[in-house]
Every structure is written in C-alpha cells, then in structure tokens.
Amino acid sequence: MAGWITWAGSAHFPLDERGGVIEHPVRVQARGRKLEDLKHLEQAGAAILQLDITDGxxxxxxxxxxxxxxxxxxxxxxxxxSYISIGTWEDLEYGDFLAQFDTNVFGTIKVTRPLLPHFRQRRAGTIVFISFLSGWIGHAGCSAYAGSKNCGRSLAGNRTLGIKTLLIEPGRFRTKLLSKNKMKAVISTIPEYAEFSKTRVATLSKEDQAQPGDPVKLVETILDLVRQEGITEGREVPFRLPLGRDVYGDMKTKCEETLKLLEEWKTTIRSTDLEE
Known part of the structure; x- marks a missing residue:
C-alpha cells in the first residue's frame, strides 16, 4: 500500500516489535497530546504531530x-x-462521564470528520475504530468506559463512496490502558460499594502489563485486514472483528444468552405491533 497510516491519539500500540515504524512503503504518522511521547517513532522514521482530541x-x-x-x-x-474511568454510577460525577465521552467518543468524531472530505473526494480511504470488549459486556464498575466504547461501535457503521470502515473489538491486550496515566479510578465512599470498589481497582491495577494479549500481533492483524494481505487472502474482510481469546469466550456466551432470551420471549417480543 502506498501512502501512509495516521495513528490518532496516544500510541498505545507499538507499530512493530521494536515500537517503531512498519516497513516501507507504508509511511506512518503518529499524533498525540505530548510530542515527547512520540519521539521514538520520529527517530524510527515516522512523522509526528501534536494533537489533543479534546481541543476545539x-x-x-x-x-x-x-x-x-x-x-x-x-x-x-x-x-x-482512549482512557478508562473506573467507578460506580453514584461515585462518578457528571463531569467524569463527560470527560470519558469527550475523549473516547467526541474526540473520535472530531478527528474523523475533517478526513471524510479527503476520503470522499479520492473515493478511497480506510477508517479503523478501536472498541473494546466492555462495549459488549458492560463490565461492572466500568459503566462510563463501556458506554463510550458501545458508542464507538455505533460510529463505525458507514461504508460508502469508496470509504472502508473496520471495527476492531479487542479484549485484554498488554497496552498502557490500565496504567496510572490511563486509568482514572474513583474509590467509593459509599459503604455499600466500598469493598467492591477497592477490589475492582486493585484487580485492574494488578492486571496492568499482565494482560494476555500481544499488542504486536494485534497490530499485525489490523495491518493485514487494512491491506487485505496475509490472513485475509481469499477471505472477505469483515466489518467487525473481535480479537483476543477472552473476547471469543465472552462474546460467544453473550450471543448464546441473547439467542436464548429471544427464543424464550419470542411471543412477547413479537406481540407489540399495532393491531390491523
């Protein structure tokens, strides 16, 4: 593929096993809030730009x-x-929810919109959205994050005028999402939630840099999907692709539970039309 890939937001995922640029002819730009965090990519040959997706x-x-x-x-x-807010509904303030959506949802919208005319005029371009398993499952204590990721799943639905979209729904990969800088936790002061809150934050903190997924393999898979090479040869590239052993099990269970509910409640579900 000629041209280049732009990596919007902080680079959670290394672009190759050394954290550098994927081999030529793909050219990479990385954009983040702090240029110093992207210097290693610049040294490897990438162009870097400063961009805060919460800007105007x-x-x-x-x-x-x-x-x-x-x-x-x-x-x-x-x-x-992306970043992740941890806390119960009662403990998170409105501003916490707003900040979570400002980055994970509205930031994505603000970055994507100005590129759409460029893609439309060229009748070419691919937009990759990174969601997360929580968008499917709605993990306890992660409602703000799960809600934002569920919105992200909805944003990725457009495929027109030569513009391709790809929704990746990863599980627990060894990125910096659960690091101190990326995980914003509110410990509950409500007695009924106190023990759950402490345990939840402690569990997630211990999981930082202990997640089972390999981010290099994740990026390699995304590149194959975008370039329609490697694993995609002879196969149609799906619009949505879960990635991760944990995702496979949890999503399969969720789908089976949904199918069971639809069957058990079929009569009620289908009984709400207006009478002719």
Missing part, C-alpha cells in the same frame, strides 16, 4: 490539514485514543 474542532481541522500536506494524502486513519 478548528484546531483539529488545522492539524488534519497539516497531516495531509506532509505526504499529500491519507490512506488509513486509526482511531485509538
């Missing part, structure tokens, strides 16, 4: 325009910026 739309538009000007076009946008 005009600032983001200007950065996207600059990004397009560097190589003349964009082929792929990877929406990867």
């Amino acid at each position: 739309q005009q600032n983001i538009n200007d950065t996207i325009a600059k990004a397009i000007s560097i190589y003349g076009r964009v082929d792929v946008l990877v929406n990867n910026a």
Whole structure:
C-alpha cells in the first residue's frame, strides 16, 4: 500500500516489535497530546504531530490539514485514543462521564470528520475504530468506559463512496490502558460499594502489563485486514472483528444468552405491533 497510516491519539500500540515504524512503503504518522511521547517513532522514521482530541474542532481541522500536506494524502486513519474511568454510577460525577465521552467518543468524531472530505473526494480511504470488549459486556464498575466504547461501535457503521470502515473489538491486550496515566479510578465512599470498589481497582491495577494479549500481533492483524494481505487472502474482510481469546469466550456466551432470551420471549417480543 502506498501512502501512509495516521495513528490518532496516544500510541498505545507499538507499530512493530521494536515500537517503531512498519516497513516501507507504508509511511506512518503518529499524533498525540505530548510530542515527547512520540519521539521514538520520529527517530524510527515516522512523522509526528501534536494533537489533543479534546481541543476545539478548528484546531483539529488545522492539524488534519497539516497531516495531509506532509505526504499529500491519507490512506488509513486509526482511531485509538482512549482512557478508562473506573467507578460506580453514584461515585462518578457528571463531569467524569463527560470527560470519558469527550475523549473516547467526541474526540473520535472530531478527528474523523475533517478526513471524510479527503476520503470522499479520492473515493478511497480506510477508517479503523478501536472498541473494546466492555462495549459488549458492560463490565461492572466500568459503566462510563463501556458506554463510550458501545458508542464507538455505533460510529463505525458507514461504508460508502469508496470509504472502508473496520471495527476492531479487542479484549485484554498488554497496552498502557490500565496504567496510572490511563486509568482514572474513583474509590467509593459509599459503604455499600466500598469493598467492591477497592477490589475492582486493585484487580485492574494488578492486571496492568499482565494482560494476555500481544499488542504486536494485534497490530499485525489490523495491518493485514487494512491491506487485505496475509490472513485475509481469499477471505472477505469483515466489518467487525473481535480479537483476543477472552473476547471469543465472552462474546460467544453473550450471543448464546441473547439467542436464548429471544427464543424464550419470542411471543412477547413479537406481540407489540399495532393491531390491523
């Protein structure tokens, strides 16, 4: 594939096993809030730009325009910026929910929109959305994060005018999502939730850098899907692809439970039409 891939938001995933740039001819841009966090990618040959996806739309538009000007076009946008809020509904303030959605949902919208005219005019381009298992399951104590990731699943539904979309729904991969900088935890002061809250945060903290998924394999799979090479040869690229052993088991269980519910409640579910 000629052209380049732009990695929106903080680079949670290394771009190769050394944390550098995928081999030529793919050219990579990485964008994040802090340029110093992306210097290792620049040293490996990537172009880097500063971008805070919670900025105003005009600032983001200007950065996207600059990004397009560097190589003349964009082929792929990877929406990867994210962090996770931990806390019960009663403990999280409205501002906590707003901040979670501002990054995980509205930030994605603000970065994607200015690239759509570029893709539409070229009748080409791929947008990759990174969701998460919580968008399916709604894990306890992660309602703000799960809600934002469920919204992300809905954003990825458009495939028109030559623009391709790909929704990746990973499980627990060894990224920095559960690090101190990415996990914003509110310990409950409500007696009924106190023990659950402490245990939940402690469990997630221990899982940081102990997750089973290999992020390099995740990126390699995404690249195969985008370039329609490797694992995709002779197969149609799906719109949505879960990745991770834990995802397979949890999603399969969720689907089976849903099918069972539909069958057991079929009569009631289908009984709500207006009478002719």
